[in-house]
Amino acid sequence: MGDKAMVQINKIDAFEQVIKAIDQNNLETASEIMKVLSQSIQKDKSMKNFSEKIQISKQEYEKYFKCLTVDDLSNT
C-alpha cells in the first residue's frame, strides 16, 4: 500500500464524477473513471475491504477526482 501513493475518496462521490461526465456527454472520461473504480472495487473485494471509501492512486485522483476531498494514505 505504501509503495504507491494512494488516496481514499468517498464511494458515492467517486461515482458522482462518472454521472457528471455522462451528463456533460463526456462518455470517454466516464468510461475511464468507471474502469478505475471497477479495478479499485475488485482490489477492495480481494482485500475484503468494504468501507465507505474507495482507494485510488494519487495519479488517478489528480486526473479524475481533483475536486473531491481526499484522505491521503501516502504516509500510512
Place this chain on the structure above:
Amino acid sequence: MYWIASIWSHIALGMLLAIFFILYYVNGDGKWKIFLEVMIGIGGNIGGIFILDNFFQLNIDEFEEIENIGVIRICSIACCLTSFIISSIVFLIILSFVIRGRENRNFISLRDIILGKRAWIDAYYKKKTEEIDRDLNITMLEQREKEITRKEELLNAKEHSILEEEEKLNQMSKKKLKIFLPENGSVALTNEYIEAMPSYINDVVACINNITSCTKIILEKKSSEINITTLKSYFISIATFVSNDIFGGNAHDIRIHFRIYDEGLNGYKKLVAVKGKDIVKKDLTFIPLNGDNMIKKSYECRRALIKSINLEHDYKSNNYAVWEDYMTYAFYDLEYNGIPFLSFGISIKNSTRYKKILHLLNFFKIEDFLQNNIEKINDYVNIANLFYGG
C-alpha cells in the same frame, strides 16, 4: 285324324316334360341328390303324363265316338313316354355341349342363372376374387399387414416401456431438490448449483457490504445535498458492485441497469447502465408502460422475474435475441401517480454460463435487499419528487 292329333300332342307333352326333367336333373349337385331327383323326376313325369293324358282323352270322348280308342290311347302314351325319353337324351346331349368348356369362361351367362348353376357361379366368384387379389397384389399387402402388425406390437411394447420410464422419472423428479422461483417456476438443484453456492455467497456478501456502505453514505448526507446526480451515482454504484462483485466485471456479457419511467413517453427508458467494467453509452430498449412486460408483471407479483422462467411476459424488442436471459425487478414501493417508476435489471448474453447466478440471486431475493436500501433513501428524500418535481 284324331289318333294322329292324340299322338302328336302326347309327343309334345313328352318333350315338354323332358325339358323340365332335364333342367331339374342338371341343376342337382351331389350324387345322392341327383339320384333322388332322377327318381322323383321320373315318377313325377310319368304321373304327369298319365294325368294329362287322361284329361285330353276325356275331352276327346266328349265330342265323338272313336273306334279303337284303346289302341290310340296305348299308342299315345307310348309315344309320350318315347318322346320323353328321347327328348331327355337329346336335351341332355345339347346341354352337355352347351356346358362344355365352362370352366374357362370368365363371365356368368344367362343360362347359368336359368340353370341355377351354383357351383359355376361360385367358381366364377372365386376366379374373380383371385384376379382382384392378383391385381391388388394381395400377397404383398398381406405381408405388409403382417409387418405393420409386428411393428405395431413392437411400438406398443416400446410405448409401454417409455411410459414406465416416464413414471420412474416423475417419481425421481419428485424426490429431487428444487428451488422455486417466481412466478411459478422451479429449477432442480443439481450438484453444479451446490458446488458453486459458497463462491456465490461470498460474492453476494461482498456486493451487499458495498451497497450497504453506499446507502450509509447517502443517508449521512444532508437531505438538501441529495439531488438527481447523487441518486444516479447511487444507482450506478449499485450496478457496478453487482457487475464487479457478483459477475467478476466480465465485459460485454453482463449488463446491469436501472430504468426509469418517462412520463412523456409513457414507458421505461435507461437511467444508468453498466456493462462489465464500463458504462453503457447507448440507450436501452424502451419498454412501453402499456402491454405485457416483465416490469409490469414484477410490480404485480412483487418479485424479481427471470425471462426464461416467465417467457409469456417477455417484451420482445428488436434486440431481444442479443440478451439470452434477464432478470427484472420493479420497485413496488416507489410509485409515481400509481406507476412504479424505477426498475432494476440484469441481462446476460451467455445464458449457459450465468443462468445459475440469476437463479440463485432470484432465490436469495436480492431484490428485497435492494428494495430495503432504496426505500431507506426514499424515506429520507422523496425520490419521485427529485425525478418528477414536487
